[in-house]
Amino acid sequence: MTDSSRSRVFANVRQACRGAGEDTIAQELEALGTAPTADLPAADIHTAFLANVLKNQGSVDCVANRSGAVKALADYLYRHFRSHRLVAGNDPHLAAMPWREAGVLPRFGSVEPGEPVALSYALLGVAEIGGIVTLTGKANPAANNLLSEHHIVLVESTRLVRDMEAAWECIERESAKTGRSRGVNFIAGPSSTADIEGKLVYGAHGPRNWHVILMGDVPANALEEAHALAGR
Amino acid sequence: MKQTSHTFLDNAHTALQDRDKAARRDFMALFTPLIRNAAMDDFGHFEELRQHVKEVRQHTLDNLDHYLTRFEREALHNGNHVHFATDADQLNSIVLDICQQHSARRIAKGKSMVTEETGLNDYLKRAGLRVMETDLGEYIIQQAGETPSHIVGPALHKSAAEIRELFLAKHDLGERELAETSDMVGEARKVLREHFLKAEVGVIGANALIAENGYSMLVTNEGNGDLCANLPNVLIVCTTIDRVVPRARDATAMLRLLVRSATGQPQTCYTSFYSGPRREQDSDGPLETHFVLLDNRRTEILASDYREMLQCIRCGACLNHCPIYAATGGHAYGWVYPGPMGSILTPLLTSLEQSNALPNACTSCGRCAEVCPADIPLPDLLRDLRHDENRQKLSSSRWRLGMRLHAWLARHPGLYHACTGIGIAALHLLGQRKGSFTQLPMASGWTSERDFPAPQGKTFMHQYAALQRADKAREDKSAAVAKPPRRRARPGSGKASGERQEPGLRADWPLKPDPRRPGKTRPGTAGGKGTGKGKPGAHPGGPRGKKPRSRQSDDR
Numbered sequence: 001m002t003d004s005s006r007s008r009v010f011a012n013v014r015q016a017c018r019g020a021g022e023d024t025i026a027q028e029l030e031a032l033g034t035a036p037t038a039d040l041p042a043a044d045i046h047t048a049f050l051a052n053v054l055k056n057q058g059s060v061d062c063v064a065n066r067s068g069a070v071k072a073l074a075d076y077l078y079r080h081f082r083s084h085r086l087v088a089g090n091d092p093h094l095a096a097m098p099w100r101e102a103g104v105l106p107r108f109g110s111v112e113p114g115e116p117v118a119l120s121y122a123l124l125g126v127a128e129i130g131g132i133v134t135l136t137g138k139a140n141p142a143a144n145n146l147l148s149e150h151h152i153v154l155v156e157s158t159r160l161v162r163d164m165e166a167a168w169e170c171i172e173r174e175s176a177k178t179g180r181s182r183g184v185n186f187i188a189g190p191s192s193t194a195d196i197e198g199k200l201v202y203g204a205h206g207p208r209n210w211h212v213i214l215m216g217d218v219p220a221n222a223l224e225e226a227h228a229l230a231g232r
Numbered sequence: 233m234k235q236t237s238h239t240f241l242d243n244a245h246t247a248l249q250d251r252d253k254a255a256r257r258d259f260m261a262l263f264t265p266l267i268r269n270a271a272m273d274d275f276g277h278f279e280e281l282r283q284h285v286k287e288v289r290q291h292t293l294d295n296l297d298h299y300l301t302r303f304e305r306e307a308l309h310n311g312n313h314v315h316f317a318t319d320a321d322q323l324n325s326i327v328l329d330i331c332q333q334h335s336a337r338r339i340a341k342g343k344s345m346v347t348e349e350t351g352l353n354d355y356l357k358r359a360g361l362r363v364m365e366t367d368l369g370e371y372i373i374q375q376a377g378e379t380p381s382h383i384v385g386p387a388l389h390k391s392a393a394e395i396r397e398l399f400l401a402k403h404d405l406g407e408r409e410l411a412e413t414s415d416m417v418g419e420a421r422k423v424l425r426e427h428f429l430k431a432e433v434g435v436i437g438a439n440a441l442i443a444e445n446g447y448s449m450l451v452t453n454e455g456n457g458d459l460c461a462n463l464p465n466v467l468i469v470c471t472t473i474d475r476v477v478p479r480a481r482d483a484t485a486m487l488r489l490l491v492r493s494a495t496g497q498p499q500t501c502y503t504s505f506y507s508g509p510r511r512e513q514d515s516d517g518p519l520e521t522h523f524v525l526l527d528n529r530r531t532e533i534l535a536s537d538y539r540e541m542l543q544c545i546r547c548g549a550c551l552n553h554c555p556i557y558a559a560t561g562g563h564a565y566g567w568v569y570p571g572p573m574g575s576i577l578t579p580l581l582t583s584l585e586q587s588n589a590l591p592n593a594c595t596s597c598g599r600c601a602e603v604c605p606a607d608i609p610l611p612d613l614l615r616d617l618r619h620d621e622n623r624q625k626l627s628s629s630r631w632r633l634g635m636r637l638h639a640w641l642a643r644h645p646g647l648y649h650a651c652t653g654i655g656i657a658a659l660h661l662l663g664q665r666k667g668s669f670t671q672l673p674m675a676s677g678w679t680s681e682r683d684f685p686a687p688q689g690k691t692f693m694h695q696y697a698a699l700q701r702a703d704k705a706r707e708d709k710s711a712a713v714a715k716p717p718r719r720r721a722r723p724g725s726g727k728a729s730g731e732r733q734e735p736g737l738r739a740d741w742p743l744k745p746d747p748r749r750p751g752k753t754r755p756g757t758a759g760g761k762g763t764g765k766g767k768p769g770a771h772p773g774g775p776r777g778k779k780p781r782s783r784q785s786d787d788r
Contacts, residue, residue, distance in 0.1 A: 005527075006316040009473060010297065012531030016539075017297040025295045029478055032291060035284045035485030036277035038498060056499065090515075110515055113429070129499035141516045142462040146455050164484035172445075172480075180310060180445065182510060182517050183462070186503040191455040193417060194495070195369035195385060197392050198260065201417040204368055205424065206455030206502070 037163040038128050041229045045127045045160050046218045050226035052130020056189035057202065058210040060226065062218045066097050069154055069215045074102035076211060077117060080150065086117040087148070091139035093121045094154070110141040111148050118148035118207075124170055125155040125214070128163040131188030132212065135174065135181040145185055151207035153187070157216030233351050233379055236566035237578055237587035243564035244593070253389055253561060260388060261558035267496025268549060268603065275492060285489055286607045288482050289543040293534060299443040299476045300525075306446030310508035313522045316473075320350035323526045327352060327435065327468055328359050330522055334466050336361065336432035342450070342457035343367035344437030345383055345546060346526055347470050348568045349581065352435070363435075364427045366456040368420055375402045381562030383569065384494050384548040389561055392416070424456070434460035434518065438471040439490065439545075440483040441523075447505040448523070449483045451490065455502045467518035469506070472526045474534070474542040480505070486545060489605035493547035533580050538613055541576050543606040550600035550610060556593050565590060572600040572610045579617055588626045591617035652691050660689040 020028075040048035041055075050060050061072045077084050088094045088106045099106055111118045120140050122132035132153045134140045145151060161167050164186070171184055191206030202208045236243060248254060272278045292299055304314050317323035323346075331339065339356060341363055347353070353363045353374070365374040369387040373380060376398055380386030387395070396410045399419055410416050436457045438448035448469050450457045461467055477483050483505075491497045510517035533542055551557045551571030562570035567587070569577045575590035591614045600610040621627050622635060641648045663669050663686025671679050678684055690698075 005318045005322060008318055009316045009525070009527045009531065010300070012527070013300060013473065013534065014297045016531060016535035018294055019297070020295055022298065025291075025298050029288075029291060032284065032287050035481065035488070036280045038274070038488065039276040052498070056501075113425075131499055131503075136462075136514060136517060137511065138513050138515050141514075142458065143516050146458055146462065164487070165481045168480040168484065175445075179511070180447075180507045182507055182514055184447070184505040184507075185458070186499070187501065188499040188503070189453075189501040192453045192501055193368045194453075195367070195372065195387055196390075196395055196413045196416060197256070198263065198385070198388065199392075199413045201414045203421065204417055204454035204456070205366070205421055205428075205459055 034165070037165070040127055040162070042225060044219055044222060044225075045162060046157060046214065047222040047225050047229070049125050049127040049130060049160055050212075050214065050222060051229035052127065052188075053212050054130070054226055054230035054232055056130045056210075057192070058130070058189055058212050060223065061211070061213045062223045063213060063215050064217075065215065067101055069213055070097055070099055070102040070104055072213050073119070073152065074104050076152065077104065080209075081116060085115075086119050086152070087111045087115050087144060088119040089121070089138070089140040089144055091121040094119065110143045113147070115147075116149040117152065118144035118150070119152045119154065120144055122153050122155040122159065123174065124167050125160045125212075126162075126164060126167050126186065127160055129186065129188050131186050133167055133171070134185045134187070135171070136183035136185065137181060142183055142185070145187060146191075146206045148207055149203070150209045150211065151187075151190070152211045152213065154213050154215060157214055157218050233348065233354075233568060235578075235582060235586055237582070237590055238566070240564055240566060240587075240589035240593055243566055244560040247560045247564045252391065254559070256389070256391065257558050257561055260385075261552065261555075264496070264552035265603075268493055268552065271492035271496040271498060274498065275488070278492070281485065281488055282605055282607055285482075285485050285605070286543065288477065288485065289606060292477055292482075293474070293539060293542055296473070296476065296534065299478055300473055302443040303441050303446060303476050306443065307441075307508070307523055308446075310446045311521070312446070312508045313520070315522060315524045317524055317526045317528070319528050320526075323347075323350045323470060323524050323528075324352050324355040326522075326524050327470065328356060328361075330466065330468055331356065331361055331433050332359075334432055334520075336466065338427065338431040339363045339433045339435055340428050340431035340460045340464060341365050341370075342434070342436035342452070342460040343370050343386075344435070344470055345380075345568060346437055346472055347435065348380060349528065350470075350526065352470070364424065364431070366424050366428065366454075366460060367452070368417065368454060368456075371420055371424065372398065375399075379563065380568070381570065382548060382551060383546055383571075383573075389563070428459045428463050431460075431464045433466045433468060434462075434464040435468045435470060436460050438469050438475055440486060441471065441476045442478075442480050442483050442505070443476055444479045445507065447480070447507045449487070450504045450506065451487065451500045451502075452504075453495070453497075453501045458502050458504050461504065461506055462517055465519045467506070467509075467521045468524060469522065470524045470526065472528070472530055474530050490545050490547050493545075493549040493603070493605040529581050536580075537616065538576065538580055540608050541573075541580065541613060543608055544573050544577070545606050546573075547605055549603045549605060553599040553603045555595055555597060555599075560593075565593075572614065573608075576610065576613045576617065584617065584620060584624065585626060588617075588621045591615075591621065649691070649693055653694060656687045656691050657689060660687045663687070 041051045042048045053060050063069045063072050074084055077086060084104045086106055088108055090108050120134050123135055124133040132155055134145060136142045161170060190202045190208055190210040191204045192200055192202050193204035194200045307314050315326045317326055339361055356363045365371045369385055372387040372390060372395055381389040392413055395416055399410060399416055403419060403423055436450060439451045440449040477486060487503060491500050509519055509521045530542060533539060550573050554571050557571040565574050567578045575593055578587045578590055594614045596611050598611050604610060622632060641651060668683035668685050669679060670683055672684055
């Protein structure tokens with residue numbers, strides 16, 4: 001059935017199109033230029049990223065290195081759960097973290113029902129949207145982004161890009177090395193809904209809390225300035 | 233879904249009786265434009281972005297054969313099965329076949345207007361499958377046995393109290409209060425989580441299909457679509473052929489427009505791109521993925537003068553800004569797509585015979601065209617549908633006779649002015665004592681709801697001409713006394729003499745026939761539709777005639 005349907009659909013589409021050659025189409029598309037992107041709230045990309053994460057109702061931490069990241073994770077877990085347990089994907093960057101330094105007890109794999117905290121290592125942070133990018137795979141099971149109550153994401157400051165187009169350039173470079181990933185996830189906030197009388201509620205299906213830890217060289221006043229820009 | 237568009241007026245009348253729902257619609261009609269405008273202002277270059285995306289979408293539709301072929305090739309390369317469905321029944325049947333091949337009993341479904349269009353849920357239910365909508369709004373109306381009232385917020389017509397009662401009745405969870413909105417959201421989360429974990433097949437829509445890499449784009453805030461796309465073993469993406477964009481960067485450009493126009497956000501919480509089934513090294517994801525690409529008369533639209541409608545990105549901004557939608561709500565439109573975009577899509581996807589009331593449900597205020605992120609000239613398309621309605625003799629014979637008379641009169645400006653002058657003078661005489669009419673022949677639609685104010689005796693044109701004559705007389709007089717005339721004013725300009733000039737109006741405008749209006753119908757009005765095949769961007773045979781449409785065009 002779908003072979004004949006396919007033929008019919010394509011016949012109708014061809015009849016309505018102009019039948020231009022591939023080169024002409026490519027040239028015309030290129031001539032359309034690029035789309036404008038959103039203005040950043042700050043000139044410094046780290047500050048802009050942090051401010052936009054906060055505007056998206058995420059929470060943020062800035063740490064200098066991996067030891068700082070583990071300590072920030074331990075603090076977060078203790079503050080919310082009086083525990084040091086979390087689930088992390090099988091990412092070599094996460095495996096190499098000095099977990100013992102802060103007594104954090106990670107389990108590597110996919111989050112199971114009832115496990116409240118998942119940690120992801122982001123391929124990128126995108127300043128324009130205040131969001132992060134993960135690629136599905138063993139290193140970052142999709143369930144970890146979606147099934148936990150708290151989703152924590154570790155982003156290296158060197159992996160910040162300005163906008164979504166720059167993010168896609170990186171994703172394409174990654175795909176050229178390892179093949180196309182099954183899923184590319186841009187995440188910019190906790191799961192939310194306003195389907196009941198337009199009232200915003202977090203934790204519709206996925207995480208109720210979304211926490212981003214920015215690791216590496218970040219200007220000293222970036223976090224403070226980001227809070228001021230976001231008004232929270 | 234049973235279509236009731238032909239009874240729009242009755243539906244609207246019923247909707248207006250419910251004061252609570254009307255108040256909620258009024259609130260949303262005030263609130264949603266505010267958040268959209270704030271997001272647009274924050275962005276900084278919204279108009280530039282809008283024009284860029286419009287050009288890309290036009291280019292894509294002009295070359296859809298190329299981009300659809302490319303998308304299919306890349307999607308197959310990524311390991312998907314790609315199906316084409318010419319109509320709703322075929323899409324439903326393809327989805328059911330896939331479910332049956334996998335002996336599936338439970339389907340987790342993300343929000344998809346395309347599957348609302350095809351009536352997929354009922355079709356699968358009739359075959360014995362358990363289909364659960366997972367978007368909270370869709371879940372609420374599914375439980376209530378209703379249809380969406382808005383393409384973005386399907387349950388916004390329901391109050392929290394109604395939803396509370398619904399959940400208490402439908403969820404067998406014992407005694408509980410559900411006092412807060414967050415309690416209800418939490419309960420739906422709990423119920424649906426179980427379904428996500430047990431479903432064998434996930435069905436989602438797509439906001440865009442990327443030709444260069446075969447990815448589909450899914451935009452949600454709840455994350456329900458992603459759960460459908462990642463947890464079940466089989467994923468079916470149901471969408472339409474016009475969703476294709478050339479490159480990933482075109483999808484992200486469109487996304488910027490979509491989120492700001494739909495919900496006033498700078499970015500949705502989850503924007504996901506899916507390429508195909510689980511890879512060898514993956515620990516989760518579907519084992520098998522399908523794309524079902526629906527035509528359902530879209531190729532007819534592509535070949536017609538209504539092609540621009542295929543640029544719609546389904547943001548709902550036109551609904552949020554439409555005074556008719558705000559007054560009547562989405563259900564009055566009687567099918568899947570309400571508001572201005574629905575008033576165009578419904579006749580095109582079903583038939584004008586069944587839905588000719590919808591293009592008339594328009595005040596021609598133009599707000600929808602102002603806010604449409606795809607820059608679709610919605611009022612023009614609505615007017616063209618009304619023109620088609622008239623040509624196909626779908627409106628009442630009395631109405632058509634009236635239109636013919638008016639058209640004839642409008643082509644004879646002298647007679648037109650004389651007739652309106654007589655009519656206004658007569659109404660002035662008849663109504664001057666009371667100052668208004670409570671009844672008028674052939675205007676009961678007006679006078680049944682409000683009084684008609686009695687005219688003041690002269691038409692606008694009469695008053696304007698008298699003003700011009702007085703201005704000219706003053707000008708001539710001042711020119712005669714001025715010695716020597718250093719700057720002689722052009723007759724009627726009023727500038728050199730410092731006389732008052734109506735802004736934007738030429739002095740000779742009311743007195744001379746406009747050369748742009750040669751006293752004929754516009755070209756192409758007698759022609760049939762569809763002769764524009766093979767000439768993208770032109771409207772050679774349709775009611776919009778041979779002249780290119782312009783935003784400054786004075787016939788809007």
